[in-house]
Amino acid sequence: MADYETILVEKRGRIAVLTINRPDKLNALSSKVHAEGVQALDELKSASEVRVIVIKGAGEKAFVAGADISEFADASPVVQREVMNSRSLFTVLDTFPKPIIAMINGFCLGGGNELAMACDIRVASEKSRFGQPEINLGIIPGGGGTQRLTNLIGESKAMELILTGEMIDAPTAFNYGLVNYVHSAEELESKTMELADKIAEKSPIALQMCKEAVKFASRSNIDEGLRREIDLFAICFSTEDKKEGVAAFLEKRKPVFTGK
Numbered sequence: 001m002a003d004y005e006t007i008l009v010e011k012r013g014r015i016a017v018l019t020i021n022r023p024d025k026l027n028a029l030s031s032k033v034h035a036e037g038v039q040a041l042d043e044l045k046s047a048s049e050v051r052v053i054v055i056k057g058a059g060e061k062a063f064v065a066g067a068d069i070s071e072f073a074d075a076s077p078v079v080q081r082e083v084m085n086s087r088s089l090f091t092v093l094d095t096f097p098k099p100i101i102a103m104i105n106g107f108c109l110g111g112g113n114e115l116a117m118a119c120d121i122r123v124a125s126e127k128s129r130f131g132q133p134e135i136n137l138g139i140i141p142g143g144g145g146t147q148r149l150t151n152l153i154g155e156s157k158a159m160e161l162i163l164t165g166e167m168i169d170a171p172t173a174f175n176y177g178l179v180n181y182v183h184s185a186e187e188l189e190s191k192t193m194e195l196a197d198k199i200a201e202k203s204p205i206a207l208q209m210c211k212e213a214v215k216f217a218s219r220s221n222i223d224e225g226l227r228r229e230i231d232l233f234a235i236c237f238s239t240e241d242k243k244e245g246v247a248a249f250l251e252k253r254k255p256v257f258t259g260k
């Protein structure tokens, strides 16, 4: 892996842990974080030994406290539109072929919440806090927040969070369906890695097809979604992993998936 200034990558067997590393700025998403994060994810995409990615923020205080507000000060509308339409972390995560788990320990705000929502699964510590505070800066979410939050928790709760800019705590985020699990700060990492390990054992091809099919659900009508699901289901029948999975079941043993 290349050396980055704002990103750390550590490989633990089949899991890669990607850390956004600006703890003194609560891991705010600067343009450098976006550029380096995208580059690191491109590397991880082609690393065949890596089956699952876990994303976290450095330090004890924040996952990510939003876009780097200092970069907003002099930004023109045209430049800002260009930035948001470019290959940002949000778009790369959204279309990433391998499962991504956001491990959230602390503030998860604005672009941080948008980043977590662009991942596939969110696991939070009980001290995490979530929100879309852009309204307090006189702007709106621009990294997918209005769309993904609404898809995840429904229009009425999303509307309230986005219009008030207020934060919610981890149990509320769990009740809303924004996060999959809440653990104590001490157990957050071990529980997240346990989940990542469980997913990493599956066929990477089938995982990729699952992601594509599930993500399509909120972007299509049900008939198109059902047709897409059947196509992806059928593609799985061309793989060695499908042969192995079915054979292992019939032979009453654990499958070993190779991604072929």
Ligand code: COA
Pocket (backbone or CB within 6 Å): 024, 025, 026, 028, 065, 066, 067, 068, 069, 070, 107, 109, 110, 111, 133, 134, 137
């Ligand atoms: N962009 C740039 N810098 C940020 C930042 C952001 N989104 N969030 C925090 N920081 C910086 C602070 O400016 C401060 O830097 P400094 O030490 O050089 O002054 C440092 O991170 C620590 O933050 P601080 O505000 O001192 O911590 P706190 O515990 O008092 O408050 C928050 C924590 C999260 C409530 C507060 O930092 C905050 O409101 N951040 C902005 C959240 C936001 O609006 N995000 C959406 C952006 S679109």
